[in-house]
Amino acid sequence: MQTITTNLVQNTIKRRPANSHKGDYGRVMLIGGNDQFGGAIIMAATAAVYSGAGLVTVATAPSNFASLHARLPEAMIVDYRATTTLLALLPKMDVVVIGPGLGTDVVAQGCLTAALSTLQAPQRLVIDGSALTLLAADPQALPDLPIVVTPHQMEWQRLSGIPIAEQTPAANQRAQQKLGVVAVVKAHHTTVYTDQQAWRNPGGTPAMATGGMGDTLAGMVGGFVAQFTDFTNAILSAVYLHSAIADDLARTRYVVLPTQISAALPAYMHRMSVAQD
Numbered sequence: 001m002q003t004i005t006t007n008l009v010q011n012t013i014k015r016r017p018a019n020s021h022k023g024d025y026g027r028v029m030l031i032g033g034n035d036q037f038g039g040a041i042i043m044a045a046t047a048a049v050y051s052g053a054g055l056v057t058v059a060t061a062p063s064n065f066a067s068l069h070a071r072l073p074e075a076m077i078v079d080y081r082a083t084t085t086l087l088a089l090l091p092k093m094d095v096v097v098i099g100p101g102l103g104t105d106v107v108a109q110g111c112l113t114a115a116l117s118t119l120q121a122p123q124r125l126v127i128d129g130s131a132l133t134l135l136a137a138d139p140q141a142l143p144d145l146p147i148v149v150t151p152h153q154m155e156w157q158r159l160s161g162i163p164i165a166e167q168t169p170a171a172n173q174r175a176q177q178k179l180g181v182v183a184v185v186k187a188h189h190t191t192v193y194t195d196q197q198a199w200r201n202p203g204g205t206p207a208m209a210t211g212g213m214g215d216t217l218a219g220m221v222g223g224f225v226a227q228f229t230d231f232t233n234a235i236l237s238a239v240y241l242h243s244a245i246a247d248d249l250a251r252t253r254y255v256v257l258p259t260q261i262s263a264a265l266p267a268y269m270h271r272m273s274v275a276q277d
């Protein structure tokens, strides 16, 4: 197993060319946030915007519109129940993140079906949270495009069938081979499995053990994958930076809030982008 290095992240987060515009940094749609879990999609969308995604659209329950607008005016919003609108928008996206706060009701199922049946390569898909629980309950063929799943250990147990106590690197790698997608297995030390190899995230702290921390990672992965060409390195960089920022903040804080990580992202990404000058 290889450890994700600062060097890999510095080589991934490049300086932006002067002559570029928002269209060059990715159109990202985040789908999630039911009446109960609006905060999850707000945190995920915040992470995507603060990661530098060029254009962010959120498909969510109407009960979240006002709070999302108030917290994150950079994001555009559509009703996640408006299937025709969703089906018209999905083909225009570079990246779709589905699952934070989505829930598992019939609307959620409809969103997942819409995404899985509409997206085509080279579009990329990030599957997190409730969407993983839905997939585990009703396994279905995944489309042939770059896909990353970001389960915590319980979601990984549901998806892979491997009990948490038996989630060894070898067992996780075998499950990844079966699924055929990149798997970010979140834990105290998160591990990432690709077709080629397994990676270990060196960072992470119990100060991160608070609701919304994974929703934030999902949004970061979406934002990174939208901007940085190499799919695997973009994912590894998001995983690394998410924990590295938390570790830094935790030096003087008992708990690190997900929104504090998003707020710190632009400064850390800047530091990474100029490190090799």
Ligand SMILES: NC(=O)C1=CN([C@@H]2O[C@H](COP(=O)(O)OP(=O)(O)OC[C@H]3O[C@@H](n4cnc5c(N)ncnc54)[C@H](O)[C@@H]3O)[C@@H](O)[C@H]2O)[C@@H](O)CC1
Residues within 6 Å of the ligand: 036, 037, 038, 039, 040, 041, 099, 100, 101, 102, 103, 129, 130, 131, 133, 152, 153, 154, 155, 164, 186, 187, 188, 211, 212, 213, 214, 215
């Ligand atoms: N503010 C919000 O709106 C929040 C919404 N959330 C959303 O709520 C939905 C359900 O997700 P949950 O993860 O809460 O529920 P799940 O039922 O999927 O998983 C939580 C259970 O897994 C257990 N578990 C075991 N190992 C774990 C590990 N390594 N990391 C995390 N949990 C582990 C926990 O103790 C807990 O009992 C998701 O859509 C999620 O995005 C959560 O992110 C919490 C915050």
Ligand SMILES: Nc1ncnc2c1ncn2[C@@H]1O[C@H](COP(=O)(O)OP(=O)(O)O)[C@@H](O)[C@H]1O
Residues within 6 Å of the ligand: 129, 151, 152, 186, 187, 188, 189, 190, 203, 204, 205, 206, 207, 208, 209, 210, 211, 212, 213, 214, 215, 216, 217
């Ligand atoms: N003790 C810990 N050590 C390191 N990282 C942790 C710890 N607890 C939680 N995390 C990280 O926080 C995130 C939690 O994700 P998740 O459980 O999906 O949160 P949520 O769904 O509430 O947003 C993961 O990235 C996980 O690695």
Ligand SMILES: [Mg+2]
Residues within 6 Å of the ligand: 128, 129, 152, 214, 215
């Ligand atoms: Mg989660």
